[in-house]
Amino acid sequence: MTGPVGTVPHPPRAWRLLPSGGYAGRAHLLLERSATASRRSWLVFLSGFFEPVFYLLAMGQGLGSLVGELPGPDGAPIGYAAFIAPGLLAASAMNGAVFDSTFNVFFKLKYAKLYDAMLATPLGAVDVALGEIGWALVRGGLYAVGFLLVMAGFGLLGTPWALLALPAALLVALAFAAVGMAATSFMRSWQDFDLVTLVTVPMFLFSTTFYPLSVYPGWLQVVVECLPLYHAVELMRGLTTGAVSLALLGHVAYFLVMAVLGGAVAARRLEALLLR
Amino acid sequence: MAGEADRATGRVPGPWGGVALVVENHWEWYRRNWRATAVSTVVQPLLFVLAFGVGFGALVRGSGQVAAATGGVDYLVWIAPGLLAMSAVQTGAFDSTYPVLSGFKWQRTYTAMTAGPITPGQVALGHLGWLAVKTAGAGLVCAAVIALLGGVAGPGILLAVLVSVLTGAAVAAPITAYSATLETEGASFPAIFRFVVIPMTLFSGTFFPVDRLPELVRPLVGVSPLWHGTELARAAALGGPWPPWPAVLGHVAYLLALLGVGTVLAVRTFTRRLAR
Amino acid sequence: MADGLVQARGLTKRFGRVEAVRGIDLDVGRGEVFGFLGPNGAGKSSAMRMIACVSPRSAGDLQVLGMDPDRDGPAIRSRIGVVPQLDNLDLELSVRQNLHLYGRYFGLSRSAVRAKAVELLEFARLTERAEDEVEPLSGGMKRRLTIARALVNDPELLLLDEPTTGLDPQARHLVWERLYRLKREGVTQIITTHYMDEAEQLCDRLVVMDGGVIVAEGAPHELIGRYSTREVLELRFEPEHRPSGDVLSGVLAGRVERVEELPDRLLVYTADGEAAQAAVTAAGHRPLAALVRRSSLEDVFLRLTGRTLVD
The missing domain is CATH 3.30.70.980 (YebC, transcriptional regulation domain)
Incomplete structure (x- = not known):
């Protein structure tokens, strides 16, 4: 018999704060795993890109024919497709991140028992969490690039600020993934995932994705303004239409706070999530 | 001591009696677990009614472009039958994917049913029959809520619910047949939703008349069962104007043909899988 | 016991108010095949999970390969192999990819993993099925793949939780034969089982567990001589x-x-x-x-x- 060939990982110093054995500095291997798995189911991977594109084609042209133009973020009128496209970009960032951090994580955890297999290796719970969130970002980032190219093709991007929509989409996805992961740690069965649908679908429909805030009565406007997707939509709309103001930093701050809070809860619950 | 033949208490049900037993079985399960699906079958369509019928409807109220598209009817009244049909299709499609696979693979309820006198064909018919019952119930609840919101023009909405049930079943049958052939864990389902179901819901005249679609796409609309269902449901709900009678017959015939072929295939694939 | 690969004193695991493992002492020596025998719920799997450093102990002392699982979990796990009770293969990957990716988790280079996979596929008699999906494999094949996967890092200690539960007799004998080969190569093994024939076939020494405690310890023939x-x-x-x-x-x-x-x-x-x-x-x-x-x-x-x- 030869000696063991597995190498002992040396976690970076900062992670010493976490429960020991939680981080082996190998989160990138989960990306490798997800990329390999995606290559085997490339059609499903590709389909994620088309969902917002179908919405843009149908709603932009179809509903647009009923609406004409709408006031943009700075009051200047813009076409309906230009109005909803950034909303769809934001919603797609949310939906992808939430799906990956809730349904996907729960399935791999409870049914595929994938994390049990990983945690029997030198990998720790933090590697798993970072790897899964990282993959959600890689995938979301690719979809966002694709969607921005489609927007450019339709002439819906007329400003260099639109380049910032990509990092903005990543930030939005990160915040939703962190909160989603934290929420998943409290899930007990599939029935609980109805709550996820119950949160994401209304947000998708009502966060000024399809029409401006002014449609709502005053009290409802305040409620909508609290929703995270509203801030994502406004952020994207400001960047893709070039109506950039300091207010956009407020939206960015919203997601930074959300990512930190979600991440803190997820980190604290990670042991409960992955180790029994 | 009684003879062997007298001892067993099981009886063979009649051909439709077996189907009814399968429907009853689904109902018993549903009674205990209805909350699990109430969100997707009732709450979600109502959210779409609120978002598009009420919210978007408020945005475009009084505009000439809308009157031209809806024939002068209020947008909420116009979209309501379309959303009923769309919701039936979504429920029919979803419930014919993972739940069917689960009956064969995960929970094996179909295997358990056919261990007795019930035949695989009866299980397939019972599944579709149950879906019809469920979409009818959900459709009636939704129609009642839409009526409260002022979106119902007359008793024709009941006929629209019936058409929705037919449309949902016509989509469900071939998907059920396909699901019964899968040996995988259902990895291809997301691609079906995104490449078939979602485009169908967006390009079938639910949200806007199909003549607003690009010339290129319009010929494809005739393939969509949801378009045929929406044309009928909308004419029924608004009390007209009906398309010329050959067109009406064509819509009905298309849906019945799809349902018929799908059902035959489903019975065949169920039999092949369960009786092997 | 200086050469002890696993050493436990008063090892305890509590889940809430339930005490699954109630203060057990263990010494497993190098090269030994050691068994946990007991019915379902005896505490075998909980003890195994603590030794595998995936479940923190509630009380007592535990040393694996001379290290403390609480502190050196990753270092220990890099030198052991684990075969869980239920196969948790990656169904989204092919048979060969399962071995590749798992090896990568141990920090092995891509070329090392590629070479190792060829050897392990041979060991598991799955060379023919290397590019196939995992799901359609038979129960025995999946089990052999899980065992092969646990050998990807040439472990000093192999933990097997119910290695043959649910397999047909032929498949069981094939697994036993492979485990016997590993024993001859000097791989220390800890096996839980509720099959008597399995314990008698494979184990040099075993403990009988019931209700979270060890009720007897010894070689199979010794125990039979002593208690029957x-x-x-x-x-x-x-x-x-x-x-x-x-x-x-x-x-x-x-x-x-x-x-x-x-x-x-x-x-x-x-x-x-x-x-x-x-x-x-x-x-x-x-x-x-x-x-x-x-x-x-x-x-x-x-x-x-x-x-x-x-x-």
């Missing part, structure tokens, strides 16, 4: 003609050590089964069936706990 008789006479009767254990003990006074009553049969522990059977018949009892066999670990467990192992 040479032979066992199994008797089945028509329910209405079945004599009680006490009646049989009376009939066989002096000839038997003890009589166990099970729901479907009586077990007579004796040095000479044939003679005991003759005595029962001579006393006018007419069993439907009688069988004389050698004692097994099943009898040890029955003696120690008063219960059968697989209910």
Whole structure:
């Protein structure tokens, strides 16, 4: 018999704060795993890109024919497709991140028992969490690039600020993934995932994705303004239409706070999530 | 001591009696677990009614472009039958994917049913029959809520619910047949939703008349069962104007043909899988 | 025990108020095949998960490969191999990719993993199926793949939780043969099982667990010698003609050590089964069936706990 060939990982110093054995500095291997798995189911991977594109084609042209133009973020009128496209970009960032951090994580955890297999290796719970969130970002980032190219093709991007929509989409996805992961740690069965649908679908429909805030009565406007997707939509709309103001930093701050809070809860619950 | 033949208490049900037993079985399960699906079958369509019928409807109220598209009817009244049909299709499609696979693979309820006198064909018919019952119930609840919101023009909405049930079943049958052939864990389902179901819901005249679609796409609309269902449901709900009678017959015939072929295939694939 | 690969003192695992493992002591030496024997719920799997450094201990001391799992979990896990009770293969990957990716988790280079996978596919007799999906493989093939996967880092210690549960006899024998090969290569193994034949076949030494504690410890033949008789006479009767254990003990006074009553049969522990059977018949009892066999670990467990192992 030869000696063991597995190498002992040396976690970076900062992670010493976490429960020991939680981080082996190998989160990138989960990306490798997800990329390999995606290559085997490339059609499903590709389909994620088309969902917002179908919405843009149908709603932009179809509903647009009923609406004409709408006031943009700075009051200047813009076409309906230009109005909803950034909303769809934001919603797609949310939906992808939430799906990956809730349904996907729960399935791999409870049914595929994938994390049990990983945690029997030198990998720790933090590697798993970072790897899964990282993959959600890689995938979301690719979809966002694709969607921005489609927007450019339709002439819906007329400003260099639109380049910032990509990092903005990543930030939005990160915040939703962190909160989603934290929420998943409290899930007990599939029935609980109805709550996820119950949160994401209304947000998708009502966060000024399809029409401006002014449609709502005053009290409802305040409620909508609290929703995270509203801030994502406004952020994207400001960047893709070039109506950039300091207010956009407020939206960015919203997601930074959300990512930190979600991440803190997820980190604290990670042991409960992955180790029994 | 009684003879062997007298001892067993099981009886063979009649051909439709077996189907009814399968429907009853689904109902018993549903009674205990209805909350699990109430969100997707009732709450979600109502959210779409609120978002598009009420919210978007408020945005475009009084505009000439809308009157031209809806024939002068209020947008909420116009979209309501379309959303009923769309919701039936979504429920029919979803419930014919993972739940069917689960009956064969995960929970094996179909295997358990056919261990007795019930035949695989009866299980397939019972599944579709149950879906019809469920979409009818959900459709009636939704129609009642839409009526409260002022979106119902007359008793024709009941006929629209019936058409929705037919449309949902016509989509469900071939998907059920396909699901019964899968040996995988259902990895291809997301691609079906995104490449078939979602485009169908967006390009079938639910949200806007199909003549607003690009010339290129319009010929494809005739393939969509949801378009045929929406044309009928909308004419029924608004009390007209009906398309010329050959067109009406064509819509009905298309849906019945799809349902018929799908059902035959489903019975065949169920039999092949369960009786092997 | 300086050479001990696993050393536990008062090892305890609590889940809320339930104590799954209640203070056990263990010493597993290098090259040894060590068994945990016990019924479902005895605490075997919990003990294994603590040794595998995936479940923190609630109390007691534990050293694996001379290190503390609480502090050196990743270092320990990089040198052991784990075969869990239920196969948790990656169904989204092919057979070969399962071995590749798993090896990468151990920090092995891509080229090292590629070479190792070829060797392990051969070991698991899956070379032909290397590019296939995992899902359609038979239960025995999946089990062999899981075992092969656990060997990707050439572990010093292999943990196997119920390695052959749910396999058909042929598949079980193939797994046993592979495990025996590993033993000859000097790989230390810890195995949990509730199969007596498996424990007797594979283990050099074992502990019998019940209710979270160790009730006996030793080599299989030692335990049989210590807690059972040479032979066992199994008797089945028509329910209405079945004599009680006490009646049989009376009939066989002096000839038997003890009589166990099970729901479907009586077990007579004796040095000479044939003679005991003759005595029962001579006393006018007419069993439907009688069988004389050698004692097994099943009898040890029955003696120690008063219960059968697989209910």
